[in-house]
Amino acid sequence: MPKTLVEAIIAAHTKDPVRVGEICKVSVDFAFANDITTPPAVTSFRKMGARKVFDPQRCAVLPDHFTPQKDIAAAEQAKASREFAQEQGMLYWEVGRVGVEHAFLPEQGYILPGDIILGADSHTCTGGALGALATGVGSTDLAAAWALGESWLRVPPTLRVEFDGSPSSFITGKDMILALLGKIGVQGARYMAMEFDGDALEDLPLDDRFTMANMAIEGGAKTGLFVPDEQVLNYANKRGTRSFTPRYPDRGARYAREEIIKVDSLEPLVALHPSPGNVCAAREVSDLEIHQVFIGSCTNGRIRDLEGAARIMKGKKIAPGVRCIVIPASYEVYSQALERGYIATFIDAGAVVCTPSCGPCLGGHLGILASGERCVATSNRNFVGRMGSPKSEVVLASPLTAAASALTGYVTDPRDYLGESF
Amino acid sequence: MSIIQGKAWKYGDDVDTDVIIPARYLVTGDPEELGKHCMEDLDASFASSVSPGDILVGGENFGCGSSREHAPLAIKGAKCGGVIAKSYARIFFRNAINVGLPILECPEAVEEAQQGDTFSIDTEKGIIANLSRKKTYQAAAFPPFLSELIALGGLIPYVRKQLEESGQ
Numbered sequence: 001m002p003k004t005l006v007e008a009i010i011a012a013h014t015k016d017p018v019r020v021g022e023i024c025k026v027s028v029d030f031a032f033a034n035d036i037t038t039p040p041a042v043t044s045f046r047k048m049g050a051r052k053v054f055d056p057q058r059c060a061v062l063p064d065h066f067t068p069q070k071d072i073a074a075a076e077q078a079k080a081s082r083e084f085a086q087e088q089g090m091l092y093w094e095v096g097r098v099g100v101e102h103a104f105l106p107e108q109g110y111i112l113p114g115d116i117i118l119g120a121d122s123h124t125c126t127g128g129a130l131g132a133l134a135t136g137v138g139s140t141d142l143a144a145a146w147a148l149g150e151s152w153l154r155v156p157p158t159l160r161v162e163f164d165g166s167p168s169s170f171i172t173g174k175d176m177i178l179a180l181l182g183k184i185g186v187q188g189a190r191y192m193a194m195e196f197d198g199d200a201l202e203d204l205p206l207d208d209r210f211t212m213a214n215m216a217i218e219g220g221a222k223t224g225l226f227v228p229d230e231q232v233l234n235y236a237n238k239r240g241t242r243s244f245t246p247r248y249p250d251r252g253a254r255y256a257r258e259e260i261i262k263v264d265s266l267e268p269l270v271a272l273h274p275s276p277g278n279v280c281a282a283r284e285v286s287d288l289e290i291h292q293v294f295i296g297s298c299t300n301g302r303i304r305d306l307e308g309a310a311r312i313m314k315g316k317k318i319a320p321g322v323r324c325i326v327i328p329a330s331y332e333v334y335s336q337a338l339e340r341g342y343i344a345t346f347i348d349a350g351a352v353v354c355t356p357s358c359g360p361c362l363g364g365h366l367g368i369l370a371s372g373e374r375c376v377a378t379s380n381r382n383f384v385g386r387m388g389s390p391k392s393e394v395v396l397a398s399p400l401t402a403a404a405s406a407l408t409g410y411v412t413d414p415r416d417y418l419g420e421s422f
Numbered sequence: 423m424s425i426i427q428g429k430a431w432k433y434g435d436d437v438d439t440d441v442i443i444p445a446r447y448l449v450t451g452d453p454e455e456l457g458k459h460c461m462e463d464l465d466a467s468f469a470s471s472v473s474p475g476d477i478l479v480g481g482e483n484f485g486c487g488s489s490r491e492h493a494p495l496a497i498k499g500a501k502c503g504g505v506i507a508k509s510y511a512r513i514f515f516r517n518a519i520n521v522g523l524p525i526l527e528c529p530e531a532v533e534e535a536q537q538g539d540t541f542s543i544d545t546e547k548g549i550i551a552n553l554s555r556k557k558t559y560q561a562a563a564f565p566p567f568l569s570e571l572i573a574l575g576g577l578i579p580y581v582r583k584q585l586e587e588s589g590q
Contacts, residue, residue: 044520137513141516144581390463
């Protein structure tokens, strides 16, 4: 039977029959956790009676959430995570060298086409940009994968999403994935795998693809997969830490559903409080006053994101009364941004530039909101209380929209700030 | 046989794990400590008013969002007996099974439940009785592999057995 991409990847990792809805035991190529999810994973690992992770070069701990350690309790969690990694001889990168996990791991060549990747973090699906079945699990599932090198997966039905047309220069991967979430809602792909396709993706830079795969979970999906193309294979060949076998969907594969997004007419979009599916055009809400802008996260903290934001902010000043926080998602991104002058642009504009961390995205630190405050953020979630006070609001947007909003103090369509000639 | 009995705390669709346990409290894995803040951003009265055995009743996509296993732990820590929902987000579903929080999928029971109704649930048979409305429902069955996993006591004993069998 012809297979969808997710079925092809599962079939290469299991002896069980691969049929939608069936549970398969699969081998796992790489498994990781962060400073919040590692300590409970260690507890479960010990209870399992496990002594050694299945392969220390395929198991990793990345302290990226409450780091640089924000308080004593967070420091204790980071310490427990580090000690376990050292005991096991696992991959571990210290603060100052680590990045936000879903930006850092692909960059370092640990997530590769055709892989099955488990991460104790829901945004593990970001790896789908490289054609890897990367999916988030809880700490106990992750501990089982560390112990056994395998896990169980239910074969998901596939939602094929076709992005047709050519986007204008104001349209980023963020706008494209928000368009989909606005259409299908936060449970429109629950328990499904998304497979992205269409001519709009052919020349789409990898950084934009990471953004789109990252937010597959926001539609409830297990993963959001791009079919590996030359751009992906070049990236993986250059960076890969091990060999890999890319997988592809078969012709005639059966898709449970298809959605088509026409990108020609797409406008810069935002998702309003309190749901990533609560999507409208940025222009429709240009009267919304804001107090903070956050540019960063595993969704939009990569070099192309900072490049876009810097183009908008170059020579301009952040609006009085607005705090703008920029957090490169990794040190590679940080160094590039420094070399290209983007960091200077941000600082001259009056922004705060922080070291790589998840920071305010999940309300951890480095920019928590007070009651009544509103933040335009390039991150992925705007649930009640996500970035601080349960009486604060988060508006999700692309780096271009976020940067334009920082300059005006209101939710701002980048075209309204710079004109159509961007 | 394992029976849970308690009052229903009913919420809507898409109850996310950020409201089940806000990230600002993720500096501990202690269920009791987490339980003190369970549902805080959605219903500040929940943690202080919930009684042991009470049931969380949710709509579609319960537990969406973050993969934090702290979410089912917080519900357990609040001494909730279990959750009935129309459907679950997939990571929460796995986590609940892994930490031993009883979860049942039953749209009809949710539809007809009112805040404060008294439920009695046989978690092994998946039989849900709404005593206030004198109605009984059958929850959706788990796939065979998951039933085996639950019967074995969850993922931890399952892995322990696998490791023993492979001599590690």
